[in-house]
Amino acid sequence: MPDIDPSEVEARLGRLTEVCRENGLRMTHQRLEVFREVASTGEHPDADTIFRRVRKRLTTISHDTVYRTLASLEEMGLVSRVDPIGGRARYDANGDTHHHFICTKCGSISDIYLNDEPTLPDGIEALGSAESLHVQVRGVCHTCNPTMRNKP
Amino acid sequence: MPDIDPSEVEARLGRLTEVCRENGLRMTHQRLEVFREVASTGEHPDADTIFRRVRKRLTTISHDTVYRTLASLEEMGLVSRVDPIGGRARYDANGDTHHHFICTKCGSISDIYLNDEPTLPDGIEALGSAESLHVQVRGVCHTCNPTMRNKP
């Protein structure tokens, strides 16, 4: 579940270079490694987890660089931020249209794909210009509530 | 838009009494006034706004009581918490099924009602037991962007 197919990771890293260039941002080791960390897992790590993992390779990286880098990656649309209610922000580099299942006990987050994408409600223009629509499903995952599991 | 119809506020306050009793919680002035503040507006105030408003009537109320009260109200299902990305938590006492439009510039939140409620995706049982589904639409409200209509 957590790991992303290596060819997909390559594709994501390619986009990083491209998009940084488009936005006039420099390609630094820090930027590359922070993005690689998010791009190569589906487990939606938080900033501190990313920090600890990147530090194994870039021993001098600092906490605030991770935060700043994630903020610019988000601004460029390369990663998206998920705010589980009352927890720390988590990051995700899945560029496909998708949504999230959040376990209210352990905080784990999984990508989900809806059968049909919801449409914007009539009259939304009265409120403003909509730019994104995101669905959060909350519940308890099987790891936290194993007795509920009855599927192979 | 912000104010709630007085009869609806009454109904909500009635539920407060009832639900507190069911849950064995005492009805205190603080609890009543914090809830009244959330229940009588549709503007989704944050904890500090609620604190400042309640303090006009209960001058000795403290910040942490507001937080604790909101937490118990949420646990009883009387209010729900909305986490706009990267902002402070906001609260809402609308008990009807609804979703939110969040302005990414000013942070204002409005209730929205979808034409059709999304259904849980096939295979969600593989992840866990789903308990709630909530849609966040993000965009820019008319107050923040009164006259724009430009697309490349």
Next chain:
DNA sequence: GTCCTTGCAAAGGCTTTGCAAGCGA
């Protein structure tokens, strides 16, 4: 009277910021 609640104060945890040195283009 019992036990939940509150207020006060302080700590906690995540995130952001100022500034000088560092490094990519």
Next chain:
DNA sequence: TCGCTTGCAAAGCCTTTGCAAGGAC
């Protein structure tokens, strides 16, 4: 070289917690 980036440290901000006094039932 030029100016975006980083690291360090410290502050900022929202929220939570420990404890004794207070209030609901």
